[in-house]
Amino acid sequence: MGAGKTTAISALSEIPVINTDVRATDEAALRKERTTVAMDYGEMTLPDGQKLRIYGTPGQERFSYMWGILMEGALGLIILVDNAGDNPLGDLDLYLTHFRPYIEATTAVIGVTRMDVATEPGLEQYYDYLMQNDLQLPIFSVDVRERDNVVMMIEALVAMLEFG
Amino acid sequence: MHYTLSTYALEKRDKLFVNSMLELTKKKLGINWVLDDTEGQVTLVDIDQPAGVNFWEAYQSEKRLIAFADNNHVRAKLFLEKPLRVQSFTELLKQLSEHLDPLTSPPNTATATATPRSHTAAEPTPAAKPSLDAQHYDPTQYLSGLLQTALSAQETQMLSFSGFAPLYVMPQEKRCYTSAMGLANLNPSQKMLFAARSEQFSCAALNPALARDAIQEQGYKAYDIYTFIWGSALLSSNGRLLTNHSMQSFVRLKQWPNFTALPHQPTHMKLAAFMLKNTANIPRIASATQMPLATVIDFFNACALSNLLHIQKAQAGVNVNTHAAGEKKLSSEKRGLLGNILRRLGR
Numbered sequence: 001m002g003a004g005k006t007t008a009i010s011a012l013s014e015i016p017v018i019n020t021d022v023r024a025t026d027e028a029a030l031r032k033e034r035t036t037v038a039m040d041y042g043e044m045t046l047p048d049g050q051k052l053r054i055y056g057t058p059g060q061e062r063f064s065y066m067w068g069i070l071m072e073g074a075l076g077l078i079i080l081v082d083n084a085g086d087n088p089l090g091d092l093d094l095y096l097t098h099f100r101p102y103i104e105a106t107t108a109v110i111g112v113t114r115m116d117v118a119t120e121p122g123l124e125q126y127y128d129y130l131m132q133n134d135l136q137l138p139i140f141s142v143d144v145r146e147r148d149n150v151v152m153m154i155e156a157l158v159a160m161l162e163f164g
Numbered sequence: 165m166h167y168t169l170s171t172y173a174l175e176k177r178d179k180l181f182v183n184s185m186l187e188l189t190k191k192k193l194g195i196n197w198v199l200d201d202t203e204g205q206v207t208l209v210d211i212d213q214p215a216g217v218n219f220w221e222a223y224q225s226e227k228r229l230i231a232f233a234d235n236n237h238v239r240a241k242l243f244l245e246k247p248l249r250v251q252s253f254t255e256l257l258k259q260l261s262e263h264l265d266p267l268t269s270p271p272n273t274a275t276a277t278a279t280p281r282s283h284t285a286a287e288p289t290p291a292a293k294p295s296l297d298a299q300h301y302d303p304t305q306y307l308s309g310l311l312q313t314a315l316s317a318q319e320t321q322m323l324s325f326s327g328f329a330p331l332y333v334m335p336q337e338k339r340c341y342t343s344a345m346g347l348a349n350l351n352p353s354q355k356m357l358f359a360a361r362s363e364q365f366s367c368a369a370l371n372p373a374l375a376r377d378a379i380q381e382q383g384y385k386a387y388d389i390y391t392f393i394w395g396s397a398l399l400s401s402n403g404r405l406l407t408n409h410s411m412q413s414f415v416r417l418k419q420w421p422n423f424t425a426l427p428h429q430p431t432h433m434k435l436a437a438f439m440l441k442n443t444a445n446i447p448r449i450a451s452a453t454q455m456p457l458a459t460v461i462d463f464f465n466a467c468a469l470s471n472l473l474h475i476q477k478a479q480a481g482v483n484v485n486t487h488a489a490g491e492k493k494l495s496s497e498k499r500g501l502l503g504n505i506l507r508r509l510g511r
Contacts, residue, residue, distance in 0.1 A: 012509075046504040075501070127419040136440045138420040148348055151509050152423060155430060158502045159437035162494060163453055 003080035003113045004144035005056035006040045011150040012054060013042025019056070039070060059091075067098060076157040077108040080144065081126075084118040089129055096135065103135070107160040109153050111142040136164075165266035166196040167257075170204025173216030174232070181248045182208065189254045195261050205264050208232050208244070212352035214359030214399050221361055230256065234352070237327045301397075301404035301465055308396035308469055310362050311340070311389055320372045323365045328357055331392070332375050332384065340392050341384040347391065347427045358392070358399040358427060388425055390470045395427040398466040403458030405446075406465045414476040415464065416443040421472055430511045431455060435463045443476070 010017045019040040040056030055070045057063075059080075071077065079095050081088050092110065099108065112126060126139050138156040142149040169186065171179055186197045207223070210216040211233045220238060223229060231240035232248075242260075244252060303309045307323075314321050314333045323331040329343035345354050397406075405411060417439040423432070438444075438453050450460045467473045494502075 044505075044508055046501070046508050048500075048504055050501070050504065052505060052508070123422055130419075136417075136420075138436070138440070139422065140420075140424050141422060142424060149424060151511070152348070152433075154505065154509060155433050155511055156420075156423070156437070158506055159433040160440075162437070162499065162502055163434050164437040164441045 003059060003082035003085075003111075005059065005080055008078075008080065008111075008144040008150045008153075009040045009042040009054050009056050011144060011147040012044055012154070014045060015043050017042045039066060061094060064098065071099070071102055074102075074106075076106055076161055077102060078111060078153050078157060079108055080111045080113055080142075082114055083112050083121070084114040088112070088118075089121055089125065092126065092129060096133065103137070107157065107164055108137055109157045109160065110137055110139045111144070111149075111153050112139065113142055113144055115141045116143075165268055166198050167206075167261055167264055167266060168200035168204040169197055169257075170200060170207040171209075172207055172219050173210040173213040174208065175210065178210065178232070178246075178248060182253075185248065185250060185253050186257075188250060189257050192254060193258055195258065197257050197261070205267070206230060206242075206260055211238055211240075212246070212356070214355045215402065217356050217359055218361075218400075218402065221364070228260075235327075237353070237356075299404060300407045301401045302407050303397060303465075303469060305362055306396050306400040307358065307360055307362065307365065308393045308400070310365060310367065311393050311396070312469075315389065320370045320375050322368045322370050322375065322378075324368075325357055325360055325365050327353065329382070329384070330378075332370070332379055333389065334372065334375065335389070336372065337386075338389045340387045340389050341379040342387070343382075344385045347395075347425065348423075350395075350427055355399055358395040360396075360400070391425050391427070394421070394466045394470045397469045398427060398462050401462040401465045403461050405461050406468055409464075409468065409475070410477065411446045411461075414443050414445055415439065415449075415467075416474045417467065418472055418474055421467065421470070426466075430506075431459060432463055435460060439467075443474075 006017060006019055017040050039058065040054075042054040044052040044054065046052055055074075057067050057070045077099060079092070079099070081092050081095075085091060096103065096108075102108075110126065112123065115123075123139060123141060130137055130139070138153075138160060140149070140153060140156070142153065144150055169182070171182060174182065183199060186199060190196050206228045208230045209220050209232060211220050211231045216232075217238075220229060220231065220240075224238075224240075228242070229240070230242040230244055231238050232244045232246065234246050236243040236245075242256065244256060303312065310321075310323060311333060315335045315338070318335045320335065321333040323333060325331070332341040334341065350358070417436060420440055421428075421432075421436055423436075434453050435449065435455060438449060442449075442452070444452065446460050446464060447457065449455070449464075450457045453460070464473070468475070
């Protein structure tokens, strides 16, 4: 939660992002006033007229029932981890464990956000985690408010799908 | 009777202009200048291009060169400002023809066939100083070598390069500080900095506290020192493999390069994707990704100097354990879809 999924989709979508943000309650409210509880949705029209649909799945485990639904038929997966969260490596572990079958069949890209707010864990610790879990995935430190950073993750995802 | 002009590292569009301006010069002044990229009496060099800068450095004392750029940052005696203008171009040729002996033998084909330095085209490589023309890339002759030396000596330094903000090297922090730059889209001047040879920098050892004060006062941005080591290797290798490495060694990326902090181009993502999942030698990487060998070598050098590679020497009779090492079998439909996504994103 708070990693910037909604912002990242907004950076790419040519339509206003449709989301189901609600006012956060409980401990979540301390970190973010609004949080996604079902999904974000954005669209991009490709040169041949096809629509690329971009979904943001909720980050909190209690909404994990949505994850499988939104992943069905997905081209690729970008995982955003909030480095200023309570346990970013734990969050990554949760997502990678859940999505591992999908990642092994296709691929994923990891974007670590808010490294300017919290410098630890550093990217080396993320690399170490991936190595220990025998995963070879692209990792970026990103600011999802910067469109170029979001585009870079898509580029990496496409490259991994094509050559990885 | 005629005079000959060569060009080096010019963009295609400029090359075409030059060709047409030579025609104009002949009509306007009656002086016959022809394009001869094999052995011109004078060479027009685009010094906004890294290859052009290298060429300039190698030949400025040996050949008659005209610097062509936005600014005369090399303080050349013969300089043409971009964009090319008919009047200044013809006047310069007129002056030159007064100082040169005209040639009487037939010109060596006046066609505009030489291409600017790019990784997709063969580089015109006239005989050069050994350092530039060497088969192998020696990082000690470039910015990357200066930074590695500072790292190993743990010495705070200020590196100055003409026309740029100082580069403060803080090895204790493994960082460099300088003015902000867009790493995914370096401008020609920034490319020059990364491609520069070590002797183009003036280096001064500094007290770390003084360096910190200066950095704070100027509001300089912090960069990982490997941003510059990587960038220097990438932009100064020019297709030459790092010294003491073999094209046949099997390599694999230890980890994904953090491209948000590294100068790069979209093609490097493809190489990284392949090399993250596959162990292969350089020719195999080039063939699997359909990249020019020079691009793969430049990327290999940058990764190797940034400690991002597992390298396994190839030995006769040894079976290297390759992971996959084959092209992904994507349907043409999916490949088309991925291409459309990149096009839509302007890549």
